[in-house]
Structure formats: structure tokens, C-alpha cells
Amino acid sequence: MGIAERKEREREEVKDLILSAAREIFLEEGYENTSIRKIATKIEYSPGIIYLHFRDKNELLLALHDKAFECKMEALFHSVQDIPDPMERLSATGKAYLRYGIDNPKDYELMFILSCTMEALAVKQEFWKDGAQAIGMLKHNIVECMEAGYFKKDIDPDAVSLMLWGQVHGLVTLYTKERLNIYEGADQQKLMFEAFDVFIGLVRKCLI
Amino acid sequence: MGIAERKEREREEVKDLILSAAREIFLEEGYENTSIRKIATKIEYSPGIIYLHFRDKNELLLALHDKAFECKMEALFHSVQDIPDPMERLSATGKAYLRYGIDNPKDYELMFILSCTMEALAVKQEFWKDGAQAIGMLKHNIVECMEAGYFKKDIDPDAVSLMLWGQVHGLVTLYTKERLNIYEGADQQKLMFEAFDVFIGLVRKCLI
DNA sequence: TGATAATTTGAACACCGTTCAATACATTTG
DNA sequence: CAAATGTATTGAACGGTGTTCAAATTATCA
Numbered sequence: 001m002g003i004a005e006r007k008e009r010e011r012e013e014v015k016d017l018i019l020s021a022a023r024e025i026f027l028e029e030g031y032e033n034t035s036i037r038k039i040a041t042k043i044e045y046s047p048g049i050i051y052l053h054f055r056d057k058n059e060l061l062l063a064l065h066d067k068a069f070e071c072k073m074e075a076l077f078h079s080v081q082d083i084p085d086p087m088e089r090l091s092a093t094g095k096a097y098l099r100y101g102i103d104n105p106k107d108y109e110l111m112f113i114l115s116c117t118m119e120a121l122a123v124k125q126e127f128w129k130d131g132a133q134a135i136g137m138l139k140h141n142i143v144e145c146m147e148a149g150y151f152k153k154d155i156d157p158d159a160v161s162l163m164l165w166g167q168v169h170g171l172v173t174l175y176t177k178e179r180l181n182i183y184e185g186a187d188q189q190k191l192m193f194e195a196f197d198v199f200i201g202l203v204r205k206c207l208i
Numbered sequence: 209m210g211i212a213e214r215k216e217r218e219r220e221e222v223k224d225l226i227l228s229a230a231r232e233i234f235l236e237e238g239y240e241n242t243s244i245r246k247i248a249t250k251i252e253y254s255p256g257i258i259y260l261h262f263r264d265k266n267e268l269l270l271a272l273h274d275k276a277f278e279c280k281m282e283a284l285f286h287s288v289q290d291i292p293d294p295m296e297r298l299s300a301t302g303k304a305y306l307r308y309g310i311d312n313p314k315d316y317e318l319m320f321i322l323s324c325t326m327e328a329l330a331v332k333q334e335f336w337k338d339g340a341q342a343i344g345m346l347k348h349n350i351v352e353c354m355e356a357g358y359f360k361k362d363i364d365p366d367a368v369s370l371m372l373w374g375q376v377h378g379l380v381t382l383y384t385k386e387r388l389n390i391y392e393g394a395d396q397q398k399l400m401f402e403a404f405d406v407f408i409g410l411v412r413k414c415l416i
Numbered sequence: 417t418g419a420t421a422a423t424t425t426g427a428a429c430a431c432c433g434t435t436c437a438a439t440a441c442a443t444t445t446g
Numbered sequence: 447c448a449a450a451t452g453t454a455t456t457g458a459a460c461g462g463t464g465t466t467c468a469a470a471t472t473a474t475c476a
Binding site: 112113114115128131132135155156158159160162163165166167168169170171173174177178179180181182183184186191192194195196197198199201202203205206 | 320321322323336339340343363364366367368370371373374375376377378379381382385386387388389390391392394399400402403404405406407409410411413414
Binding site for chain 3: 243244245255256259264265
């Protein structure tokens, strides 16, 4: 049955078209200004077509979230994967995270700030899958640090991973939401990395 | 001149009416669902009246931001002000910050996440005034910790204050934006405070 | 080719922020 | 007190939004 397959393929093509147009507009103009009509105009379809592929704007957002996650977080962890020393890898991961957040604020917002309702359980699990994998990697790194003698054996990997994540997430969002303007005249990015250096210095010296 | 004063007073009353109605709707339904028309309906005026007191919705938001800041941050720092030991005070401030963020997510969003354009310089400075004061208090606390021998003398108060702020801000926003769902089955608030305890433990032990 | 099925449309609905001529009201003046 | 002036408020209108669905179009099959 070639026809059904071709139809399905064409359907997917339109869906991808919608997604990439939505992504482009989103990255350029933010969530608020990404309208269904703009997307439709960009891909030269009528607004209605979008509702044949996504239940509503929120579901479209979810799809963008998933895409951003699998593309970017994977690359982030991959970029530091061949650093043998787990402590150095932890530090490098944090810095790469800061860099990613600074350079891709809209993508970052999509992944870690934007609220989207998730009633369907299937959707929910899909939403968290990639994030859970990233946290898994982080926790694995922490365990490696324990085994390498960098950390005490009795620490809680959950609490420590959340501390680490919370630190870099906090720095990124304070920066991208322009709250570091409070530090008048400072080089904000430099300050972020200085704060992280102090932090990772603490972790390095004192979790043992 | 009693009349002009009464007029001014009445004007301010309407402005306060708008602000408190906006605040109520905002806290209940979030920024997106806080519409000019809803505010106007709530205070039993026409939509146009709001534009006689605020240039646009963004300026209304700015006014709400200022109000939230002066009310809440002041109270937060005041609540820990009589803890004599600076290290204990620092820890207590962090925990109070977490508690505030958890209990007042919408207010917190208004203060630390929401973006609002600020073209006018006067508006800009007004926006940052209270925040800068809070950061000033934090830095003062850090200096006290240095003087009390808790911290080394050569640390950078800016970097350390940002590290501290980044940590608690990160934890609060990961929680309120529901990203801690990744830690399946965990008591999220408990986990937050555990992460903070690990963090403050590091600070306590190792910044010296 | 004609009938059937799938796809796509775009007008319509109810909302939104914002503007501004027209109205209603308060005050002052004759 | 009544008319004239000035101020405060209105609400219809504009162009936008997300969303729906009867209708039109297009593709497939007999």
C-alpha cells in the first residue's frame, strides 16, 4: 500500500513545516508574538491546517519543547563526555550549560521556563523523558565523583544534582530575564562565570 | 486650594483601584489572562479609564512589580534582621526566600521572571531601586560574614552574592515552573530545602 | 468518467490591547 | 439660578488573537 504511506509522509512533512516555521518565529519574536496566523502565513497554508496537526497552540509548544530538548541537551552532555575526570566534567558541564543558556535564551525559555498545560499522561511522560535523561546523566556524574573520592559517600545524589542544576539555572534565568541589571556597570556574563567559579570551588573543596 | 487636592486624591483612588484589581486578577489568573477589560469590569469602569492612569499594560505591570517588591522583599529581610550571627542570618534569609517563592509564585514571577520593556530611564531606575536595596543587604550580610571570620577576606561580594541569589532563585523557579517533576515521586519542597542545606553547608564550611 | 473520500479552506466567533470622538459630569461665571 | 466652560469618562471601532466548522477543493477508486 504505497498511497497510504505517501499520504502519511506528506502529512508529516506538513507537520514538520509547521514546527520549523513555529520555531523560527518563536526564536525571533518569542512565545507571545508567535501566532497561529503568522505560522500559517509563513508556510502558505490557512490557519485551520495547524489544528489538523496539533490540538491547540499549547500542544504545538510541547512539540517544540521536545525538539529543543533532544537536539540541544544531548549535544551539551556529548560535548563534555570525553573529559575523563568526573569533577572536571561536572565543572565543564555547568559552564557549557551557562553558555548554552546565554546564547540561546529563547530555546532555554522553551525548555525550562515556559508553562504548558499537560493533561494527557502520555504527553506528560513524553515531556519529561529527555529532561529525566539529562538529570540521569548529571546524577551519574555525581556518583562518579563519589567513587573517585571527590564527594563523601553519604551524600544524596538527588539533593546534590538539584543544587547543581538550581545554581546554573538560577544564573541563566537571572541573566536572560535581565535581573542582573541590578549589578550596575558589571560585565554580567563575567560575573555569572565568577559566581559559578566560586560555587564549583566550594563543591570541589568541601563536599568531601 | 481644596478642590485640586480632592481631584488629585480621587485620581489616586482610581489608580489604586486599578492596581489592586489588576493584582487580584494577576495573582488568580496570571499575566496572560489579566486583561484590561477584566480589570475595568472588576472596578466597574470602562476600559478606557486605565489608559488615563497607565500608558499601556506594560506600565501597569511595572507598577505592580514595584508594589510587590517594596511590600515583600522588605518584609523578608526584616524577618531575619534580628538574627545576630551573620552566617545564621544568611542561611535564614535563603530559607525565607525559598519559602516566599514557594508560597507566592505569581508575585515571585512578577518580580523576577516577567519581562517588561523599560524605555524610560526614570522608569528603569525606579524598577531596580528596591531590588538593588535587597542585593545591598545581601552583600552587607556577606561582608559581615567576612568580618566574623566565616568567609575569607579576599572573596568578591558581588560574585558570592550572585552565587547565593542564583542558587535560591534557581530552586524557586525550577519548582514553580514545575520542572522538579523530573524528580519523580519526590517531595519537591523537601528536596529543595535539602539541596539548599547541602549548599549552605558548603558555604558554611568552605568559604573560609 | 463519475462517485466517493480525504484534505484544505476561510469566514465566523469571542476574545484581546488600544484609541479617540462623543458624552456626561463638575465647576465656574454672569 | 442658568448658562458656559472645563474635566472625566465612556464605549464603539480598529486590527489583532486562538479556535471552530460548514463548505469547497482536491485526490483516489470503481
